[in-house]
Amino acid sequence: MQVASAIGPGLAGAALLQLSVAQVYVVFGLAQFACAFGYCIVPRYREFLALDHETVKGWYGREYQLAFLRGKNVVVSTPGVVRDPL
Structure with missing residues (x-):
């Protein structure tokens, strides 16, 4: 900053x-x-701003996992659930 x-x-x-x-x-x-x-x-930005300090840590990573796993070998078996194929 x-x-x-x-x-x-x-x-x-x-x-x-x-x-x-x-x-x-x-x-x-x-x-x-x-x-x-x-x-x-930005999707769900208002919801993000309403979260408390502890809940907000890593929130986008948990909610939009595929957006943060680009270039990695992952398998999506169920919508919203990501697992490593290895």
Whole structure:
């Protein structure tokens, strides 16, 4: 998170070399809108946010196992149940 907090001001400073302050505000506003809109398309995001701190750990990995097993040799025998074939 600390790197991300340094990248934003750095990008804004670089943008100010070429654009006006108003243009930088518009560009960053549109970028923030695009990021916020991305949360709308994440499946079950509201449910995820409602979970307590302990339950949330590894939640997406448990709920969407196939999304996190790409490239591994796995067998799906029953929907939602993944087992290693070895």
